[in-house]
Amino acid sequence: MNTVSRLRTRGIGAFMVLLGLVTALGFGLVSGSSARSSLTFNPVDLSASAPVHVGTLTLPTVIANVVLGLLMVALGVELLVRVPRRGVMARFGAVALLFFLALLLWAVRTTGPAPINFVNVTAVLVGASALTMVLIFGSLSGVLCERAGVVNIAIEGQFIGGAFIGSMVASTTHDFFFAAVAGGAVGGLLGLVLAFLSLRYLSDQIIVGVVLVTMLSGLSSYLNLQVLTPFPQYNTGNLAPNLPIPLLTKIPVLGPVLFDQTGFFYLMILLVAGVSYALFQTRWGLRVRAVGEHPQAAATVGIKVVGVRYANVILGGVVAGLGGVAFMASQGQFQPGYTSGLGYIALAALIFGRWRPSGAVVASIIFGLSLYLSYNLQTFQVPVSTEVLGMVPYLITIAVVSGLIGRVRPPAADGVPYRRD
Amino acid sequence: MSESPVTEAPVRASRRRWWHRFTTRSPLLVTIDALILGFVVGAVVIITTTASVLDAWRAVFSGWSAFPHACKITGDVVGSAYRAMFTGAVVNPQIFWHAVTTGHGWTVALTPLSETLTYAAPLIIASIGVGIAFQTGIFNIGANGQAILGGVAGAYMGSLVHLPTFIHLPLTLAAGIVGGVVVGLVPGLLKAYTGAHEVIVTLMLNYVVAAVLIFTLLSTVLQQPGQQNDISRNLEPSAQLAPLFGAASGLRVNWGLAVAALVVVFAWWFLERSSLGFDFRVTGANPQAARASGINARAVIVLVFVISGGLAGLAGIVQLAGTTHYLDGGFLIGNAGIGFTAITVSLLGRNRPVGIVWASLLFAGLGVGGRAMQAATGIPLDLATVIQSAVVLFVATPVLVQEIFRLRQTTAGEVRLATSGWGS
Numbered sequence: 001m002n003t004v005s006r007l008r009t010r011g012i013g014a015f016m017v018l019l020g021l022v023t024a025l026g027f028g029l030v031s032g033s034s035a036r037s038s039l040t041f042n043p044v045d046l047s048a049s050a051p052v053h054v055g056t057l058t059l060p061t062v063i064a065n066v067v068l069g070l071l072m073v074a075l076g077v078e079l080l081v082r083v084p085r086r087g088v089m090a091r092f093g094a095v096a097l098l099f100f101l102a103l104l105l106w107a108v109r110t111t112g113p114a115p116i117n118f119v120n121v122t123a124v125l126v127g128a129s130a131l132t133m134v135l136i137f138g139s140l141s142g143v144l145c146e147r148a149g150v151v152n153i154a155i156e157g158q159f160i161g162g163a164f165i166g167s168m169v170a171s172t173t174h175d176f177f178f179a180a181v182a183g184g185a186v187g188g189l190l191g192l193v194l195a196f197l198s199l200r201y202l203s204d205q206i207i208v209g210v211v212l213v214t215m216l217s218g219l220s221s222y223l224n225l226q227v228l229t230p231f232p233q234y235n236t237g238n239l240a241p242n243l244p245i246p247l248l249t250k251i252p253v254l255g256p257v258l259f260d261q262t263g264f265f266y267l268m269i270l271l272v273a274g275v276s277y278a279l280f281q282t283r284w285g286l287r288v289r290a291v292g293e294h295p296q297a298a299a300t301v302g303i304k305v306v307g308v309r310y311a312n313v314i315l316g317g318v319v320a321g322l323g324g325v326a327f328m329a330s331q332g333q334f335q336p337g338y339t340s341g342l343g344y345i346a347l348a349a350l351i352f353g354r355w356r357p358s359g360a361v362v363a364s365i366i367f368g369l370s371l372y373l374s375y376n377l378q379t380f381q382v383p384v385s386t387e388v389l390g391m392v393p394y395l396i397t398i399a400v401v402s403g404l405i406g407r408v409r410p411p412a413a414d415g416v417p418y419r420r421d
Numbered sequence: 422m423s424e425s426p427v428t429e430a431p432v433r434a435s436r437r438r439w440w441h442r443f444t445t446r447s448p449l450l451v452t453i454d455a456l457i458l459g460f461v462v463g464a465v466v467i468i469t470t471t472a473s474v475l476d477a478w479r480a481v482f483s484g485w486s487a488f489p490h491a492c493k494i495t496g497d498v499v500g501s502a503y504r505a506m507f508t509g510a511v512v513n514p515q516i517f518w519h520a521v522t523t524g525h526g527w528t529v530a531l532t533p534l535s536e537t538l539t540y541a542a543p544l545i546i547a548s549i550g551v552g553i554a555f556q557t558g559i560f561n562i563g564a565n566g567q568a569i570l571g572g573v574a575g576a577y578m579g580s581l582v583h584l585p586t587f588i589h590l591p592l593t594l595a596a597g598i599v600g601g602v603v604v605g606l607v608p609g610l611l612k613a614y615t616g617a618h619e620v621i622v623t624l625m626l627n628y629v630v631a632a633v634l635i636f637t638l639l640s641t642v643l644q645q646p647g648q649q650n651d652i653s654r655n656l657e658p659s660a661q662l663a664p665l666f667g668a669a670s671g672l673r674v675n676w677g678l679a680v681a682a683l684v685v686v687f688a689w690w691f692l693e694r695s696s697l698g699f700d701f702r703v704t705g706a707n708p709q710a711a712r713a714s715g716i717n718a719r720a721v722i723v724l725v726f727v728i729s730g731g732l733a734g735l736a737g738i739v740q741l742a743g744t745t746h747y748l749d750g751g752f753l754i755g756n757a758g759i760g761f762t763a764i765t766v767s768l769l770g771r772n773r774p775v776g777i778v779w780a781s782l783l784f785a786g787l788g789v790g791g792r793a794m795q796a797a798t799g800i801p802l803d804l805a806t807v808i809q810s811a812v813v814l815f816v817a818t819p820v821l822v823q824e825i826f827r828l829r830q831t832t833a834g835e836v837r838l839a840t841s842g843w844g845s
Binding site (some may be wrong): 153197201202203204206207208210211212214215217218219221222223224225226227230341344347348351387388390391394395397398401402 | 466470471472560562607611615616617618620621622624625626628629632633635636761764765768800801803804805806807809810811813814817818820821
């Protein structure tokens with residue numbers, strides 16, 4: 001292991017220590033000694049397959065947050081001293097989760113005799129899981145495209161297209177399978193446009209992607225006014241039903257979060273597993289990565305560079321389109337502009353996750369939680385501005401790409417056009 | 422605009438030469454053809470989504486006799502949409518002739534043009550900022566964030582300070598520039614010193630700035646007294662850009678247009694005549710050559726973002742001081758964000774000042790005309806965004822345009838890249 005990556009790991013460790021100290025002091029010691037925080041673990045939907053009952057947990061805020069903060073400091077110190085080779089991002093993810101937990105405890109603290117405020121941990125995780133799922137779809141799409149050397153900045157546009165078509169198809173057929181097929185097809189079509197313009201005509205991939213997003217956002221609000229407003233029956237009642245897995249849903253907290261989800265959630269898990277396996281364990285994956293790192297060398301050994309790129313960009317488009325349908329199915333209908341940059345955050349999750357499916361999952365969980373909390377912390381009457389929390393994904397990404405928290409290295413030929421000569 | 426060398430033509434051959442030029446690929450011709458294709462795409466979108474047109478064509482399936490009617494309906498719907506767009510953005514000939522003959526109603530007759538120019542002014546400024554960055558090989562997607570913070574900084578200076586106009590207005594505009602520079606410096610310094618890709622940093626900063634905007638609007642300092650919503654105080658009249666023809670004219674076009682004209686002149690001088698501008702263009706054309714000739718790459722990157730961000734900030738404050746006079750949570754958000762439109766404008770104008778002026782007028786006209794079209798025909802104004810992005814997709818893919826129109830090729834195998842991939 002070279003000195004640069006050791007330095008990078010130490011940087012992450014130092015950042016984690018800092019975050020731990022902020023937690024212990026800012027959310028812990030300042031809270032006041034009489035403050036109490038309550039956590040409940042009930043499932044959101046009490047009627048369906050209720051899990052084993054877990055009682056309310058009431059903690060003294062000061063002690064709880066100081067303990068959490070010290071735990072974060074300990075994890076950071078461990079990185080600083082041991083400088084492990086693997087699992088750095090997993091540790092960072094754990095610290096981020098602890099940070100959000102401390103923030104929640106602090107947000108719901110009550111100083112009166114009887115605890116009135118409480119936070120339902122299960123509800124928070126279930127709520128965040130919908131956003132996380134969409135981000136994972138998007139960043140998986142990015143993994144597929146960028147590992148093959150094509151920057152797909154149009155994920156946001158593929159979300160919009162998938163959500164729009166998905167809503168229309170789901171409304172008319174009342175079948176989410178057809179909605180997923182149609183949404184995936186539209187995403188794939190947009191991927192084809194991106195591939196066609198950037199591979200055949202060597203247009204600038206980033207520019208084409210940005211303009212595609214603009215076009216889709218304009219087209220979707222046009223179609224919304226022209227088609228969906230006069231015919232509201234094409235855009236209604238599309239909340240995907242949950243498909244609880246028997247027995248597993250009984251597990252407290254984890255049951256409702258992981259095993260009482262829509263079909264899209266399970267599909268997402270299968271996709272993550274499939275893409276990680278295929279990309280790193282199969283011949284196909286080796287070829288894709290070769291094309292993304294050194295297309296000339298790949299061509300020399302007989303790999304069809306342009307063909308591989310076409311296939312991956314279209315496949316990535318399909319995955320992002322599915323993400324759009326999944327988002328629509330978690331909201332119940334299509335609304336213009338309601339993806340509000342989720343595609344770009346997915347791109348950020350891809351970079352934060354270092355172009356790996358597993359990393360993208362960790363990043364999406366962190367980003368999904370912080371987004372969910374920033375949308376929903378108002379309900380807890382938090383004195384801190386929720387806008388600040390909403391900045392977290394963006395600031396983390398800026399820190400990551402500039403090497404302040406670790407250095408990322410994209411596929412070497414990412415975004416570089418390939419000429420066959 | 423044409424880049425092809427024009428040689429002295431013999432009189433005899435001049436006609437054939439004209440035809441030859443008309444069928445040979447050149448930047449101007451590609452732009453014109455891309456515009457045609459963009460409006461064709463718009464027409465297709467209208468035809469496939471308008472109920473009356475679809476009904477008319479459905480009737481054709483029952484009998485050919487309905488065919489002429491279907492054609493007529495199609496032509497009417499598309500024609501009336503584009504006619505409403507034109508009369509709403511440029512001039513309505515009837516109203517104009519009425520004003521000429523009677524001497525009354527000039528305000529109504531000139532309002533479309535005035536609105537287009539009002540929207541074009543900040544667009545020109547922001548697009549020139551994006552264009553200068555593109556010419557240096559840098560993609561500034563963050564112009565919108567820079568413009569928003571320019572507006573915020575200008576709002577502080579314009580609404581909280583009390584000074585006479587001749588000093589207050591320049592200070593307000595300067596505050597806008599400073600706001601844009603501050604946001605622009607982040608990606609500039611990060612790219613120069615850590616190699617962070619500017620596209621990611623500026624994309625992320627747009628969202629950070631959007632959050633900052635809401636945060637400041639809800640702070641008691643800038644919030645309009647007596648308001649709970651995210652709405653700011655009004656700019657003092659001394660900090661506003663006055664209507665160009667006086668408040669009595671009823672036309673909204675304002676001195677922001679003069680600011681835009683100054684920026685165009687500055688940009689032309691900077692890119693064509695100044696040595697720093699030359700360094701910028703060399704860096705954009707060939708970074709290796711630039712480094713070899715001793716150009717300080719880091720300084721160029723930082724300065725590009727200072728200038729590009731500053732112009733975006735100026736665009737934000739011109740928008741604020743010229744039209745709305747107060748900020749709210751919807752300031753430059755979404756499709757209305759001039760910073761995003763500026764990217765497409767700059768690409769259409771090939772990143773050159775004069776081209777950008779024409780492209781800005783066109784896109785501002787499409788936006789204003791789109792609103793008139795929605796009012797007159799019910800076709801949503803978002804069609805303008807669709808046409809704009811289609812035009813730019815075609816402009817960004819000149820070879821595709823060349824193949825569609827079967828143009829002769831002049832520059833064999835030319836690849837022009839405006840950005841660099843993450844990997845390089």
